[in-house]
């Protein structure tokens with residue numbers, strides 16, 4: 331589902347990722363770990379075609395970074411759900427509207443949207459908060475709102491960038507369990523975290539980044 335071939339990306343002021351090579355098969359649950367600044371978000375953005383590598387190629391499903399164009403990006407992202415480290419919730423829309431947005435974009439039947447939103451908010455533990463605007467949600471609630479928005483379209487691939495960054499240990503553990511439940515329904519999951527304790531011993535493959543380089547490479 332995901333293949334990186336000798337991928338390098340350098341940000342404008344230096345730093346980034348260097349010569350990454352790996353593959354993630356369909357249906358896998360993979361953890362991406364590494365200290366702060368090691369390049370996890372950069373790698374996630376490459377998978378989401380938010381940035382295009384300067385060298386090498388990123389292949390996600392049938393899409394390649396080498397043939398990517400602005401016109402193709404929405405199509406390439408159609409089957410990808412992304413939980414952003416900095417949420418990116420729309421401030422002037424309430425939780426219901428933020429969560430429903432991807433369904434509107436996909437042209438989902440409008441009369442089926444409320445039920446789908448309700449189910450998704452219940453799944454992430456935010457039922458009853460649908461009228462709240464982002465600033466009326468706690469940090470952890472905003473994080474779960476971001477997860478709801480990412481999973482509502484039932485993507486084939488779920489990218490979760492530090493999805494437990496604002497959660498206490500119990501809620502973090504529950505969130506990983508929830509991602510595992512989503513994975514059990516057939517979704518490929520890539521989750522980035524610098525919290526090794528949260529992910530160790532769960533039997534999932536681990537990609538380890540250090541200063542922009544994958545360990546073992």
Ligand SMILES: Nc1ncnc2c1ncn2[C@@H]1O[C@H](COP(=O)(O)OP(=O)(O)OP(=O)(O)O)[C@@H](O)[C@H]1O
Nearest residue numbers: 341342343345346365366367368369370371372524
């Ligand atoms: N937009 C940007 N412009 C310039 N440099 C950037 C940009 N984004 C990230 N960097 C730099 O690239 C490096 C990797 O950053 P990245 O955000 O990928 O790390 P990370 O592993 O996600 O860290 P964290 O755990 O803190 O989220 C860092 O040194 C950072 O300063």
Ligand SMILES: [Mg+2]
Nearest residue numbers: 370371415492
């Ligand atoms: Mg990051």
